[in-house]
Amino acid sequence: MTTWQNASLSDEERVDALLAEMSLKEKIHQLASFWARDPEAAAPAPEPTGPEGEADSVEQGAGHEVAPMENAFAADSLSWEESIDGGLGHITRVWGTDPLELSEGAAKLKKMQAEVRECNAFGIPAIVHEECLTGFTAYRATVYPAAIAWGATWNPGLVGEMASRIGRDMHALGVHQGLSPLLDVVRDYRWGRVEETCGEDPYLVGTVGTAYVKGLQGAGVIATLKHFVGYPASRGGRNHAPVPMGPRELEDVMLPSFEMAVREGGVDSVMNSYSDIDGVPAAASRHLLTEVLRERWGFTGTTVSDYWSVRFLEKMHRIAGDGVEAAALALNAGLDVELPETTCYSGLAEAVERGLVEVADIDAAARRVLLQKARLGLLDAEWEPFVDESRDLDSPKNREVARRMAEESIVLLKNDGVLPLARRCGAVVIGPVWEEVRSFMGCYAFPNHVLARYEDGRTGLDIETLPEALGSVLDDPVFVRGTGFMEGTDEEIAEAVAAAKNSELAILTLGDIAGMFGEGTSGEGCDVASLDLPGRQGELLDAVLGTGTPVVLVLVTGRPYALGAYADRCAAVVQAFMPGVEGAGAITRVLSGEVSPSGRLPIAIPNTPGGQPGTYLQPPLGWESEGISNIDPRPLFPFGHGLSYTSVEYSSPSVSTGRMALDGTVEYSVTVTNTGGRAGAEVVQLYASDPVGEVVRPLKQLIGFAKVELAPGESARVTFEVHADRFSFTGVDMKRIVEGGRILLAAGRSSEERLPASEIELEPGRRIVGEGRVLTTPVRIERN
Numbered sequence: 001m002t003t004w005q006n007a008s009l010s011d012e013e014r015v016d017a018l019l020a021e022m023s024l025k026e027k028i029h030q031l032a033s034f035w036a037r038d039p040e041a042a043a044p045a046p047e048p049t050g051p052e053g054e055a056d057s058v059e060q061g062a063g064h065e066v067a068p069m070e071n072a073f074a075a076d077s078l079s080w081e082e083s084i085d086g087g088l089g090h091i092t093r094v095w096g097t098d099p100l101e102l103s104e105g106a107a108k109l110k111k112m113q114a115e116v117r118e119c120n121a122f123g124i125p126a127i128v129h130e131e132c133l134t135g136f137t138a139y140r141a142t143v144y145p146a147a148i149a150w151g152a153t154w155n156p157g158l159v160g161e162m163a164s165r166i167g168r169d170m171h172a173l174g175v176h177q178g179l180s181p182l183l184d185v186v187r188d189y190r191w192g193r194v195e196e197t198c199g200e201d202p203y204l205v206g207t208v209g210t211a212y213v214k215g216l217q218g219a220g221v222i223a224t225l226k227h228f229v230g231y232p233a234s235r236g237g238r239n240h241a242p243v244p245m246g247p248r249e250l251e252d253v254m255l256p257s258f259e260m261a262v263r264e265g266g267v268d269s270v271m272n273s274y275s276d277i278d279g280v281p282a283a284a285s286r287h288l289l290t291e292v293l294r295e296r297w298g299f300t301g302t303t304v305s306d307y308w309s310v311r312f313l314e315k316m317h318r319i320a321g322d323g324v325e326a327a328a329l330a331l332n333a334g335l336d337v338e339l340p341e342t343t344c345y346s347g348l349a350e351a352v353e354r355g356l357v358e359v360a361d362i363d364a365a366a367r368r369v370l371l372q373k374a375r376l377g378l379l380d381a382e383w384e385p386f387v388d389e390s391r392d393l394d395s396p397k398n399r400e401v402a403r404r405m406a407e408e409s410i411v412l413l414k415n416d417g418v419l420p421l422a423r424r425c426g427a428v429v430i431g432p433v434w435e436e437v438r439s440f441m442g443c444y445a446f447p448n449h450v451l452a453r454y455e456d457g458r459t460g461l462d463i464e465t466l467p468e469a470l471g472s473v474l475d476d477p478v479f480v481r482g483t484g485f486m487e488g489t490d491e492e493i494a495e496a497v498a499a500a501k502n503s504e505l506a507i508l509t510l511g512d513i514a515g516m517f518g519e520g521t522s523g524e525g526c527d528v529a530s531l532d533l534p535g536r537q538g539e540l541l542d543a544v545l546g547t548g549t550p551v552v553l554v555l556v557t558g559r560p561y562a563l564g565a566y567a568d569r570c571a572a573v574v575q576a577f578m579p580g581v582e583g584a585g586a587i588t589r590v591l592s593g594e595v596s597p598s599g600r601l602p603i604a605i606p607n608t609p610g611g612q613p614g615t616y617l618q619p620p621l622g623w624e625s626e627g628i629s630n631i632d633p634r635p636l637f638p639f640g641h642g643l644s645y646t647s648v649e650y651s652s653p654s655v656s657t658g659r660m661a662l663d664g665t666v667e668y669s670v671t672v673t674n675t676g677g678r679a680g681a682e683v684v685q686l687y688a689s690d691p692v693g694e695v696v697r698p699l700k701q702l703i704g705f706a707k708v709e710l711a712p713g714e715s716a717r718v719t720f721e722v723h724a725d726r727f728s729f730t731g732v733d734m735k736r737i738v739e740g741g742r743i744l745l746a747a748g749r750s751s752e753e754r755l756p757a758s759e760i761e762l763e764p765g766r767r768i769v770g771e772g773r774v775l776t777t778p779v780r781i782e783r784n
Contacts, residue, residue: 004122005381011374015367018122018379024349024359025086026120027366031331032342033126034083035092036112076311076323076343080115083342087120089369090304091128092340095138095173099451099460102173105138106387109174113385125378125385127369129224129304129339132178132216133196133444134580135402136169139451140460141393144402146442146514146558146578147182149409151199151602154683154707156211158408162401163212167219169398172388176376177222177269181212183257184227186603187615190237192526195442195514195558195578197232199602200615200639201702206257206775213265222372225261227273227306229254229288234275239525240316243277248695250277251730253617259297260775268301268372272335274309281317283309289334296771302368304337305330310344323347328356336365394461399582406579406586408681411599412643413573418505418550420593420645425475426504430482430496430544431537433509433556434466439485440583442558443514443523452515463581466509469588478503482544485513485521486535493540500547507591508544510537511556514578522558522578531562531609538565545569554587564607564636575605593645598681598707600642600750604635615639616751619696640685640702640750646676648710650684653747655758662724662738662767666760669719670747674710681709684718686777687754689744694732700751703727704777717782718747724762725774731766736773740764 003009004018019027094100094109109128117123131137135144144166150159163181170178184193186200198205213223230250234241245254261267270293273282282288283305293299313319313326320326324347330338331348338345351357370379377383412419433439437459441448447459467479482488482496500506510533517525521534532538542565545551550571555561558578567573574597579586589595606614610631616639625632649672656667672682686704690697704720722745724738731737740762748754 001381004379007380011371014374014379015370018370019363019367022122022366024352024362027362028345028348029087029120030089030366030369031337031345031348031362032083032088033090033092033337033339034078034080034088034342035097035340036080036094037097077341078346084116084119087122087124088116088126089337090339091116091126093130094128095136095175096130096446097450099139101139102387102389102391105173106389109387110385124373125383127176127373127376127378128174129177129179130170130175131180131444131449132166132170133180133182134442135445136166136393137444137446137449138173138393139446141169141446142395142398142402143441143445143447143461143581145405145409145580145583146195147198148195148558148602149405149577149579150208150212151197151204152409152411152577152599153405154204154600154705155408156207158401158404159208160211160215162405163215164219165398165401167216167221169391169393171220172391174385174387175221177224178216179224179226179271180216181209181223181225182227183209183225183261184232185254185257187233188237189531189559189603189606189614190528191232191234192239192522192528193232193524194603195522196444196524200604201602201617202253202256203702204602204705206260209257210261210265213261213267217266217268222268223265224269224271224304225258225267226271227275228258228270228293229273229282230275230277231273238527240274243275245277247734248730251736255292256775262293262297262299263772264775270299270301270303271306272303272309274306274312276317281313281319283335284313284319284329284333286333294334302336302372303334305335305339307340308343310335310338324350324354325356327351331357331361331365336368402580403582403586406582407589407595409577409579409599410586410590410597411575411601411641412590412597413575413605413637413641414567414570415572415643418552418571419591421473421591423473423475424504427474427507428478428480428499428503428505429467429470429507429509430480430500431509431540432481432483432485432513433511433554434479435481436513437463437465437584439511439513439556440579440581441514442578443516443520443526445514448514448520448523449516452519461581464584466584466587469584473588473592482540483536485537488536488540493536493543496540497543497547500544500549503549505552506544506547506549507552507554508541509554509556510541512558512578514558531560531606533561541566552591554591556583560603560605562606562609562636567636575601596645596678596680597642598644598683600640600683601637602639604639605637607632607634607636617698617701619698623699638750638752640683641753642683644680644682646674646678646680646712648680648682649673649675650747650755653755653758655745655760657760659761659763660724661763662740662765665721665723667719667721668745668747668758669717670755671715671717672708672710673715674712677712679709679711681707683707684747685750686720686745686747687751688727689746689757690727691742691744693729694739695729697729702751704779706779706781708781715784719780719782721778721780723774725769726777727762728769728773736769738762738767738769740766
């Protein structure tokens, strides 16, 4: 046994001993990766993407990609033999590339690991990574709700439970690292990847994302925060577009969710964003990847590149003259591993020769990778790859968690009393969602991400359809398509109108079909110019509303769409954010009243299709319009909004003190009482306002929340413990401060429905807040 294989030594001692024996080439190979895939695979789009049904500009069948510019960069990659000659850092997506049965995937993974070990003098295996945003992205694995639905649950504990189940499945199949969660904070709803985020507020995103990190890593799989940072604030909501953001917004809106997952969640990996922020790509930003992440926050894990983002420095951002320069820029910034395959880091030895990179920096990156391998057991002499070929990736326990996630994420936006539905005849169900179970799933769900390129329409899963589920609560419903997701005909709309006229109730099921790079209405690279409902769906909704038949609008979407032209004419509006494989049953149980809706909006629902960016976290001039502008950006349904089938009253708000020190703590308490006739859950939200600040401050900001289950007649006293750090912001001199003066605290049902504020006075002065500030607001719940 060598020194570095001696498990009785510390990981650091083992890795230092190993590095001392490795050549420069062998160290560089630990920073490399390989993705085995068929670049010639044909892929039909899920539905024609043009406004009148034409195919996208890329010829159908030739353009399906599951990563940006995948085909364009394929020519730059090394062969398998070249990649493993000296070792390998990462193996990319053995399970997530093709529909492999467990025996096939196990054989492939074991073969690849054996060859990696044979081709390096130390027998070191590779880290295996996979996507896991809506569950383990593998054939026949449970598809959980999209991340935007995690935010809609406002239930971090449940999200952590889901992540734990995902991690256990991945670990059982020999996977070491998952490329989730997204900690991006939405700034523009037009961006296609809204569905992959947890919402538009940094505290909600950070809290839910940190719970996911703890759940996944608790199951033995490394979590990876992405995309660090600024990605969702791209100009015009376009994927990869420049981010015109100043450092103060970056510090106060975009970074806190990542900081929480690093400091509170102990995350072990971070992935860079594709974005360039004020002209500096994140992949080449030493400020972000080293100064903020490591020096300020104390992050000790590995940083990995988003797919081909190192090559982007040369080809797209054009700040490097060739791949060697791109590799040097990324490594010097603090980017450890190039994913998904080696296109630039193979030139690091040349970068050393050119004087662009120091060997010490390669050593530091390799040390971080090897420390991760040591902690995973990959340096142990007895390590062998293991895959549980009997693993049920869609187990009943998985489904039970997926069901609860779906149910708790559904948001009742409006209800004039038509819901819950009484069992009835005479209902018509209209729209594209009811006939396509893939609409329940996000773009990184295996059926959409991989199986969409197969023409047989398979999902690999037993998924209840909406007609099957609704059949349990409606007698002899009629189902009419009306329109597709993007295409439709006048005749189909006319058929839907006729059916609605002859029905007592119309249930319109409208929404998104997720895809990649223009092959869907939502998903990576599926950005939109406006927030009108996709295709002819708005036209269909307007036509059916014109019949006078009561309409229950059920939206299954990955982003919010503007509903100002329709909502006041609907009897009820239900928002489901891509609820996963249990979506049909969850939607039906909410409609029928078997489940009282408890989801709340993690993003607002716009009134008009063009009032951008529209998120609630705005200063006065970003929110108010009267006497200022003819454009009103305020939403139709605000952040945090949601109804239930019971009623809850808020009463007796109080603060423990009216005056507090600049480093003090105050308790804010409020009583919530279920005054209705059935059980329900209330999401109690606490907002803070800073009426006067040395820089422009948001009108209100979420600083705490709690989801409280209440039986009929039951009351609970909810107390938030708020440290002064929670009021901190980046001051005029770019230092984080707590400033003396008034702070207003108010609990409520949403950002716009809050109790009268309780005022506290921070003592005079200005405290500079050092690193390690308080990031969370503990909550105590006492029941009567």
